[in-house]
Amino acid sequence: MNRHTIQILVWAAFSILLTCCVGVGSKPAGQAGGSNARVVNVPAFDADSAYSYVAGQVAFGPRVPNSEAHRECGDYLVQQLKRFGAQVDEQCDVVDAFDGTPLQMRNIIGSFQLGNRKRLLLCAHWDCRPWADNDPDEKNHHTPVNGANDGASGVGVLLEVARQIQQQQPALGVDIIFFDVEDYGVPQFMNELSSEGSWCLGSQYWARTPHVTDYNARFAILLDMVGGKGATFYKEGFSEEYASAIVDKVWGKAHAAGYGNYFPKQRGGYVTDDHLPINRIARIPCIDIIPMMTDSELSSFGDTWHTVNDNMEHIDRSTLKAVGQTLLEVIYNEE
Numbered sequence: 108m109n110r111h112t113i114q115i116l117v118w119a120a121f122s123i124l125l126t127c128c129v130g131v132g133s134k135p136a137g138q139a140g141g142s143n144a145r146v147v148n149v150p151a152f153d154a155d156s157a158y159s160y161v162a163g164q165v166a167f168g169p170r171v172p173n174s175e176a177h178r179e180c181g182d183y184l185v186q187q188l189k190r191f192g193a194q195v196d197e198q199c200d201v202v203d204a205f206d207g208t209p210l211q212m213r214n215i216i217g218s219f220q221l222g223n224r225k226r227l228l229l230c231a232h233w234d235c236r237p238w239a240d241n242d243p244d245e246k247n248h249h250t251p252v253n254g255a256n257d258g259a260s261g262v263g264v265l266l267e268v269a270r271q272i273q274q275q276q277p278a279l280g281v282d283i284i285f286f287d288v289e290d291y292g293v294p295q296f297m298n299e300l301s302s303e304g305s306w307c308l309g310s311q312y313w314a315r316t317p318h319v320t321d322y323n324a325r326f327a328i329l330l331d332m333v334g335g336k337g338a339t340f341y342k343e344g345f346s347e348e349y350a351s352a353i354v355d356k357v358w359g360k361a362h363a364a365g366y367g368n369y370f371p372k373q374r375g376g377y378v379t380d381d382h383l384p385i386n387r388i389a390r391i392p393c394i395d396i397i398p399m400m401t402d403s404e405l406s407s408f409g410d411t412w413h414t415v416n417d418n419m420e421h422i423d424r425s426t427l428k429a430v431g432q433t434l435l436e437v438i439y440n441e442e
């Protein structure tokens with residue numbers, strides 16, 4: 108090997124090294140490894156907008172099944188989804204409550220990019236509980252709940268997500284389902300009855316008879332009571348059992364986006380909620396984002412849960428933002 112050849116080899120090795128360094132340095136920030144990493148622009152979730160959709164529902168009064176407020180609010184939700192460019196489907200039927208009361212059920216489904224086979228499912232319940240049976244004052248136990256947090260908050264966040272999707276298409280099709288008759292479970296003042304199966308009637312119905320035959324989604328996320336001040340969303344037990352990879356993905360995005368305080372990476376309790384029929388009957392991996400308050404006197408779901416105080420006064424835009432922005436980070440990073 109002469110001196111010239113050695114010079115060329117040294118130069119070649121040097122340029123390869125240089126190219127590698129430039130290559131690493133120029134990779135888009137925040138992208139996980141892999142040469143096909145893509146730059147994603149995640150839109151900013153507007154908490155004021157979400158808040159106004161929560162207030163819009165609460166203004167109808169308690170959306171208890173078979174009531175006027177329920178009918179009117181259902182129409183409002185359909186109209187909002189259509190305004191955001193979703194294809195809207197409704198499942199209307201009569202379901203029997205635990206005590207035999209026939210309830211006019213209405214599941215409301217808004218779909219984006221119907222032709223896309225890659226899909227995500229996002230859901231929340233929109234009905235209100237007929238009884239404030241966890242209120243500290245027994246006189247209120249037969250008063251319906253306003254459901255600002257318990258119902259309206261999750262729906263409000265998803266309406267804002269729908270508005271964002273209309274402005275910027277994610278890579279996947281999205282289905283948003285507002286489940287009805289989640290909260291008609293056996294009241295505490297009738298605790299001689301078994302409450303098994305009395306909750307989540309709308310999601311049980313949808314999971315047995317989806318709005319589309321052979322419906323499938325990569326995964327699903329349920330929001331429940333996502334508007335309370337200082338809420339902490341621990342990792343819910345069934346979500347960990349059925350969809351731990353989705354839990355890790357969502358909690359990871361929350362921490363990366365700066366909302367770690369709302370999403371402790373620790374295990375919470377098990378909750379009977381709309382994610383159970385989705386996991387067990389529809390067999391789509393589904394997680395539940397639901398608060399678990401360690402310092403609440405009245406309920407682990409927070410002080411206003413199933414009380415007459417579940418109103419707009421206790422809805423916090425910062426919590427809506429933490430959950431909504433986390434959701435957008437997840438949605439727009441799927442490919």
Ligand code: AHN
Nearest residue numbers: 257290306331378379380
């Ligand atoms: C039970 O209390 C069994 N499940 C809570 C589900 C729920 C009620 N979510 C909102 N309201």
Ligand code: ZN
Nearest residue numbers: 236257290413
């Ligand atoms: Zn409830």
